[in-house]
Amino acid sequence: MTNNCILIHYHEISLKGDNRQWFENVFLQNVKENIKDLPCDRVALSGARVYVFGVDPERWAEYANRLGDVMGLSNATLCIQISADLHQLKIAAESQIPEQPFETFRITARRQYKNFPMTTAEINQEIGAYIQQIVQKPVKLKGADLEIFIEVVKGMAYVGSRRVAGFGGLPVGVSESAVSLISSGIDSPVSSFHMMKRGVRLSFVHFHSAPATNRQSIHNVILLLRVLSRYQSICPVYLVPLFEIQQKIMTESPDKFWVLLFRRTMVNLANSIADRIGAPALITGESVGQVASQTLSNIRAVSDAATLPILRPLAGMNKEEIVRTARDIGTYHISIEPYQDCCSFFVPAHPETRADLEKVRRIEKSVDLNRLLEAAIENSEFMKIDRMGIISH
Numbered sequence: 044m045t046n047n048c049i050l051i052h053y054h055e056i057s058l059k060g061d062n063r064q065w066f067e068n069v070f071l072q073n074v075k076e077n078i079k080d081l082p083c084d085r086v087a088l089s090g091a092r093v094y095v096f097g098v099d100p101e102r103w104a105e106y107a108n109r110l111g112d113v114m115g116l117s118n119a120t121l122c123i124q125i126s127a128d129l130h131q132l133k134i135a136a137e138s139q140i141p142e143q144p145f146e147t148f149r150i151t152a153r154r155q156y157k158n159f160p161m162t163t164a165e166i167n168q169e170i171g172a173y174i175q176q177i178v179q180k181p182v183k184l185k186g187a188d189l190e191i192f193i194e195v196v197k198g199m200a201y202v203g204s205r206r207v208a209g210f211g212g213l214p215v216g217v218s219e220s221a222v223s224l225i226s227s228g229i230d231s232p233v234s235s236f237h238m239m240k241r242g243v244r245l246s247f248v249h250f251h252s253a254p255a256t257n258r259q260s261i262h263n264v265i266l267l268l269r270v271l272s273r274y275q276s277i278c279p280v281y282l283v284p285l286f287e288i289q290q291k292i293m294t295e296s297p298d299k300f301w302v303l304l305f306r307r308t309m310v311n312l313a314n315s316i317a318d319r320i321g322a323p324a325l326i327t328g329e330s331v332g333q334v335a336s337q338t339l340s341n342i343r344a345v346s347d348a349a350t351l352p353i354l355r356p357l358a359g360m361n362k363e364e365i366v367r368t369a370r371d372i373g374t375y376h377i378s379i380e381p382y383q384d385c386c387s388f389f390v391p392a393h394p395e396t397r398a399d400l401e402k403v404r405r406i407e408k409s410v411d412l413n414r415l416l417e418a419a420i421e422n423s424e425f426m427k428i429d430r431m432g433i434i435s436h
Contacts, residue, residue, distance in 0.1 A: 046096065046097075046123070046124040047097075047098050047099075047100045047121070047122070047123065047124075048094055048095060048096045048097070048098060048122055048123075048124050048201070049094070049095040049098055049106060049110070049119050049120065049121055049122065050092055050093075050094060050119070050120050050122045050194060050201045050203070051074065051092060051093040051094070051095070051110065051116060051118070051119045051120075052091075052092060052116075052117040052118050052119075053067070053070055053091075053093070053115050053116060053117055053214075054115055054116065054117040054209070054211035054212060054213075055115065055211065055212060055213050056070060056115060056213070056214070057091060065217075066115075066213070066214065066217055067088055068088075069214045069215075069216050069217050070093070070113070070115050070116075070214040071086060071088050071093060072216075073113050073114070073115070073214050073215060073216070073276075074086055074093055074095070074110065074113055074116075076276050077109045077110065077112060077113050077276070078095065078106060078109050078110065081098075081099075081102060081105055081106060081109065082097065082098060082099040082102065083095055083096070083097055083098060084096045084097025085097065089196075089197070090155055090196050090197060092194075092196065096124075098121070100121060103121050103205055106119070106121070107119070107121075107205075107207035110207060110209070111207045111208070111209055111210075112209075112210075112273040112274050113209060113214070113274075114209075114210060114212050114213060114214050114215045114239055114240050114242065114274055114275075115209070115211070115212055115213050115214035115215075115242070116209030116210070116211070117208070117209055117211055118206055118207065118208050118209060119206065119207050119209070120192050120201070120203040120205065120206040120207075121203045121205040121206075122192075122194075122201040122202055122203035123135045123138065123201070123202050123203065124199055124200075124201055125199070125200050125201075125202065126198070126199060126200065127156060127159050127195050127198050127199055127200045128200075129161070129169065131200070132166070132170060132193065132200055132202065133169075133170060133173045135200070135202035136150070136170050136173065136174055136191050136193065136202055137173070137174065137177060138202075139189075139191045139202065139203065139204040140174070140177065140178060140189070141189065141204070145180065145188035145189045146180060146181075146188050147180060147181055147182065147183035147186075147187045147188050147189070148174060148175075148178065148180055148182060148183070148187050148188065148189040148190070148191065149171070149182055149183060149184055149187040149189075149190050149191075150166070150167045150170045150171045150174065150182075150190075150191050150193065151167070151190055151191070151192050151193070152166040152167050152170070152192075152193040152194070152195070153192075153193070153194045153195070154166065154194075154195045155194070155195065155196045155197070156195045156196055156197055156198060156199075158198075159195045166193060166195070170191070170193065174191070189204060190204060190206075191203075191204050192204065192206065210240055210274075211240070212240035212241060212242065213240070213241055213242030214242055215239050215242060215243070215244050215274065215275045215276075216242065216244050217242035218241055218242035218243045218244075219243065219244070219322075219323060219324075220243065220244045220245065220246065220320075220321070220322045220323075221238060221243050221244075221245055221246075221317070221322050221323070221324040221325065221326050221354070222245070222246050222247070222248055222313050222316055222317040222320070222322045222324075222325050222326065223235045223238065223245045223246070223247050223248070223325075223326035223327075224247075224248050224249075224250075224309060224310075224313050224325065224326065224327050224328070225247045225248065225249050225264055225267065225268075225280070225328075226249065226250075226260065226264070226328070227259075227260040227263035227264055227267065227377075227378060227380070228328070228378055229365060229366060229369050229374075229375065229378040229379070230328030230329075230330060230333075230357055230365055231327070231328030232267050232270070232271060232328075232369065232372075232374040232378060233328065233356075233357060233365050233368045233369050233372070233374065234326055234327065234328035234355070234356045234357050235247070235271055235326060235328075236271065236274065236368065236372050236374075237356035237357070237368075238326050238354065238356055239271070239274045239275050240274075243324075243326075244275060245271075245275065245278070245326065246278075246279045246280070246281070246316075246317075246320060246322060247264075247268065247278060247279065247280040247281070248280070248281045248283060248309075248312070248313045248316055249261065249264045249280060249281070249282050249283070250283050250284075250285045250309050250312070251282060251283070251284060251285065251286075252284075252285055252286040252289060253284065253286065254286070255286045255289075256286075259380075259381065261282055263377055263378075263380055264280065264282075265280075265426075265428060265432070265433065266377045267374055267377050267378065268280055268428040269428055269429070269430055269431070269432060270372065270373045270374050270377065270430075271372075271374070272428055272429045272430045273373070273430055274372075276429060277427055277428070277429050277434070278427070278428045278429070279425070279426075279427050279428075280425070280426055280427075280428060281316055281423045281424070281425050282423060282424040282425075282426070283309075283312055283316075283419050283420070283423045284419055284422050284423070285305070285308065285309070285419065287415055287418070287419070288305075288308050288412055288415045288416070288419060289301075289305060291410060291412065291415060292304045292305065292308070292410055292412075295409065295410045296406050296407075296409075296410055297406070298391035299391060299393055299394055299395045300395055300398070300403065300406055301391055301394070302335075302336050302391075302394050302395075303336065303341060303344055303345065303394075303395055303398055303403055304403070304406070304407055304410070306336060306345045306348075307344070307345055307347070307348035307403070307407060308348070308412065308416070310325065310327075310345055310346070310348040310349045310353070311348045311349070311416060312416060312419055312420060313325050313349075314348070314349045314350055314351050315416075315420055316420070316423075317351055318350075318351075322351075323351060323352075324351055324352050324353070324354055325349060325351050325352070325353045325354070326353075326354050326355075326356070327353055327354075327355055328355075328357055329342060329355045329357065329358065330355075330357045330358060330359075330360055330361070330362070330365065331358050331359065333362065335394045335395075335396045336394065338396050338397060340396075340397040340398050340399075340400075341395070341396065341397070341398050342355075343398075343400060344398040344400050344403045347400055347403075347404070424436070
């Protein structure tokens with residue numbers, strides 16, 4: 044009578060027009076990629092839904108973990124696929140009654156197949172009355188302990204009660220690519236996540252000050268990218284040495300401008316890498332006013348070092364909002380591990396907070412970093428990381 048499958052609803056793709064099929068196909072491929080090592084006969088797209096057939100219901104937790112990480116996914120439900128027949132609907136709904144105790148329930152039906160003789164409201168009432176007769180429990184429309192989902196689509200019905208919610212947004216790969224400047228801290232991984240959620244495929248640049256600092260920040264970034272690869276499958280990263288540049292800046296410029304010059308250097312180098320790989324934008328984790336280097340004047344002075352646009356997804360967010368997202372996506376516990384940051388390790392007592400752009404340009408020109416910038420690119424390490432670790436180096 045039944046077949047186990049997973050029914051998936053996507054999010055913003057439903058708002059697209061003539062090019063919606065292209066967005067759907069990217070989403071479909073991302074779903075396949077995320078569950079490629081789990082039991083599955085086929086993944087199909089039909090009626091603005093994605094179906095994963097031939098799944099093992101005993102491994103639902105694994106499917107849920109993987110599918111919940113697919114950008115663009117609204118929700119995924121473990122279902123029984125049956126013919127769109129009222130009698131079978133009742134039997135399938137009854138099969139969703141759990142052994143564990145519960146106090147309230149509801150039926151949530153959707154009917155795309157208009158030839159089915161009952162409206163959505165009638166399905167809810169009919170199946171609800173049938174289940175209530177069995178369990179002798181009240182219906183609760185908000186916050187029910189048990190929710191049974193029913194969808195009637197193209198002559199078939201899908202019934203289930205185990206559902207995972209996704210992050211929504213757009214599938215990774217539909218919004219071109221960008222280079223994200225990532226540290227071991229809390230903000231930049233969250234910033235990267237928000238851009239993945241907008242469909243942007245990211246490459247990463249991490250700057251370090253080894254041997255003046257230890258390599259803990261590099262280790263932490265690899266761990267962070269293992270987490271972020273849940274959302275984009277593979278995360279390429281460039282590890283760029285900054286210490287020689289920092290030494291020259293600290294020797295030849297006023298200390299209040301050190302951090303600004305460090306950041307301009309990082310933007311300059313990231314811009315060069317983005318140009319090489321054809322990425323049209325940079326991503327940073329700056330939040331306006333969060334620290335001294337992130338005043339509007341200083342952000343302007345740093346942005347001036349780039350020829351590409353710099354996107355700052357966290358610009359208007361406060362720290363609590365950023366931390367909440369870091370916890371939700373699984374990066375927070377890594378970001379709070381001790382590490383020596385390439386900038387904060389050399390922060391002067393009184394950094395510039397309202398930089399004069401022309402003055403910053405003059406100071407940077409007097410330091411003359413061109414040769415060291417080229418050497419930093421030349422001496423960079425490159426690796427690719429997935430959820431299991433380093434896959435190429």
